[in-house]
Structures are given as C-alpha cells and as structure tokens.
Amino acid sequence: MPNTLITCATSHIGLSVAENIVVDGKLVLTGRDQDKLNKLCKSLSSKATSVHLDFFDSQSIQQASETIASEGQIDKVVFIIPRIPPKSEVFSTEEELISDHLNFFIKPLQLFRLLFEADAISDSAKIVIVSGLSTKSALSHYATNNTIRSAWLGQAKTMSLALGERRIAVNTLSLGAVMTDSYRARLKQRAVLNGVTPDEQLATEVDNIAMKKYAEVGDVVDAILSLTGPMAKHITGQNILMDGGFFRGY
Structure with a gap:
C-alpha cells in the first residue's frame, strides 16, 4: 500500500496537504511539536503516524529516519524545510554561515540520505521539495535564502539524475508569497x-x-498533489515556479 511522508506537517501548508492528500496506505507526518502532530493525526480520516523531527538536531533526524523506515517504503515525499528567516547582510560571519547552512540545508538533507540508505524510498516514488522564489529570482533582503535555496535546487537536480533509473521523480516547487x-x-x-x-x-x-x-494555501496544495501524482510520471529535475507571474525572465 502506498505510503506518504510529509515533513513540517504542522506548518499551514503541511497541514493543508495532509488534510487533502489521498492515501491508500499510511500517512507519515513529521514536526517538532509532538502535541500538534498528535492532534493533527487524530483529526485526519486517513491513517496517520506522527514522528517527532527537529531538523536542527542530528540525533532527532537519525531517530526519525529509523521510525519512518520502520513504517514501510515511502512512495510520496512532500519535503518542506523549516522557514529560512529573512537576512539582508551580504557577508554574514563565518559562524552565521555555518549555522544557517547546517540548519536549513546540511542537516535536513541527512534525512534523505538516511532514508535512502535504509531503502525506505520505493522505486517510482514522487518527491517534491517545497522551496521558494529565490531559486529563480534573487531577492535583496533574503541573502540566506538566495544561497540555501539554490543549494536545494542543485541537490534536487542531482537526485533526479542519480535516481532516474529507478523512475524516482524529484522536483522542486518554488513559491512566491503565500497567504x-x-x-x-x-x-x-x-x-x-x-x-x-x-x-x-x-x-x-x-x-x-x-x-x-x-497564492492561497489551497493553490499550493493543488500543485503539490499534482507533482506527487500522475503528472510526475515523466517530469523530474524541474523547478516549478509558482509566483503568479512575478518572475519576468524566460
């Protein structure tokens, strides 16, 4: 039975995806607030499992990966990373750079590594990494976003190339402002x-x-559901921009 993983499930977007996605198997939801996760799981009509996951904590990521793998192979992944705070400084200190990249890219990426090492992602799986507008259009007051989201874009492209033979689709959905x-x-x-x-x-x-x-949250949910469904059978390595036409480049 197909299983679905949603990270940061207690965020507004994650919660809305969980409420609207149709699953035949298990719905595995992760987040830092265990009480909110448990409440969400109880409110859903689908069978849902809550997994505590703090992307800023390596031990939490290790434990979460083991729990997720124990639920069976995952067929759909909606990978939402923690919100990256705005930062306009062009040159952050070394300590700030290390901390930001650890928390918003390096550590979250380890969940993917651990799940693949545990053979917890099925062949023909659909993976959507929910990203932001700065993957396509640099923003002056989002210096950290510009660099970290670009790193996620490169990672998604690399994964799509490496996993293509297994028919695993890896795409990013880059959002503009969402209400x-x-x-x-x-x-x-x-x-x-x-x-x-x-x-x-x-x-x-x-x-x-x-x-x-x-965009309304429902618009984002519709796009995510499309990219985890039949639409992604022959679409991979793509950065889908959802910004209402803000970006004017070709």
Whole structure:
C-alpha cells in the first residue's frame, strides 16, 4: 500500500496537504511539536503516524529516519524545510554561515540520505521539495535564502539524475508569497504601519505580479498533489515556479 511522508506537517501548508492528500496506505507526518502532530493525526480520516523531527538536531533526524523506515517504503515525499528567516547582510560571519547552512540545508538533507540508505524510498516514488522564489529570482533582503535555496535546487537536480533509473521523480516547487495565517498577520502589521487597510496594502504589494494576487494555501496544495501524482510520471529535475507571474525572465 502506498505510503506518504510529509515533513513540517504542522506548518499551514503541511497541514493543508495532509488534510487533502489521498492515501491508500499510511500517512507519515513529521514536526517538532509532538502535541500538534498528535492532534493533527487524530483529526485526519486517513491513517496517520506522527514522528517527532527537529531538523536542527542530528540525533532527532537519525531517530526519525529509523521510525519512518520502520513504517514501510515511502512512495510520496512532500519535503518542506523549516522557514529560512529573512537576512539582508551580504557577508554574514563565518559562524552565521555555518549555522544557517547546517540548519536549513546540511542537516535536513541527512534525512534523505538516511532514508535512502535504509531503502525506505520505493522505486517510482514522487518527491517534491517545497522551496521558494529565490531559486529563480534573487531577492535583496533574503541573502540566506538566495544561497540555501539554490543549494536545494542543485541537490534536487542531482537526485533526479542519480535516481532516474529507478523512475524516482524529484522536483522542486518554488513559491512566491503565500497567504498563510502568518503571512496574513504580517500583511496586517504592514498595513497598520502604512496607515492603510489590509486590502489596500495587498493591492500595493501585488501590483508587480501579473495575476495581481498572492497564492492561497489551497493553490499550493493543488500543485503539490499534482507533482506527487500522475503528472510526475515523466517530469523530474524541474523547478516549478509558482509566483503568479512575478518572475519576468524566460
């Protein structure tokens, strides 16, 4: 029976994917907050297993990989990494660079390594790494995102080439702004600072987006479900940009 793994499942996007994905087998959900995970698992109609996973902790990653592998081979992976905080400094200190790359790339990547070493990913599996707009368009106030998300893009391409013979599809879904609960809250804060209504603030922000809107969480869920389904039978190594037409390059 096909099993599905969703990391950072208690995030708004992860939770929405878990609520909407159709699974015949087990749904394996990971996150740092065990109470939230347990509550989520109980609320779902699908059979779900919660696995504590702190991507900043190597021991937690090792333990989580063993638990996930014990549930049987995974056929679909929705790999959401922790949110990378904005940082505009062009030259971070050595300590900051090491810490950021460890927490947001090197350590999370170890989960993939450990799962493949344990033969926990099935042939013909569909893997979607949920990334961000800076994989395609460099952003001035997101220096850390520019470099780390580019590393994920290179890793996904490498995995797609190495795993293609096993018919494993590896793609990235790079998101622009998404109207999650936390983003709506920040939008309201910016509106207050600018002395306008939230709708007026939103209209100003999306003026340079072709579709004149940000993505809703449901839009992202639909894209993820497509990339873990039949659409990815012959699509791999691709960086799918979901930004409403913000990026203007060819």
